[in-house]
Amino acid sequence: MCLAVVGVGTLASAGAEPVPARTEVVRVQPGESLAELAARVAPGSDPGAVVERIRELNGDLVGGVRPGQPLHVPSGR
Numbered sequence: 208m209c210l211a212v213v214g215v216g217t218l219a220s221a222g223a224e225p226v227p228a229r230t231e232v233v234r235v236q237p238g239e240s241l242a243e244l245a246a247r248v249a250p251g252s253d254p255g256a257v258v259e260r261i262r263e264l265n266g267d268l269v270g271g272v273r274p275g276q277p278l279h280v281p282s283g284r
């Protein structure tokens with residue numbers, strides 16, 4: 208069972224672009240989750256990997272994010 212989960216995860220990210228190396232500061236939009244922010248700033252990249260990079264750039268972000276909060280993010284633009 209564990210092998211099937213790992214295999215599915217590998218297939219899901221196989222076509223994704225790498226997480227962009229360039230960064231920028233953006234503000235969290237009202238109602239936006241980290242996954243939605245990741246998709247907005249680095250479309251085409253694996254959102255989970257982008258969220259992980261956002262956490263690395265900004266600390267652990269325990270408790271989530273707030274609307275208007277500035278965050279350093281990888282940028283695919």
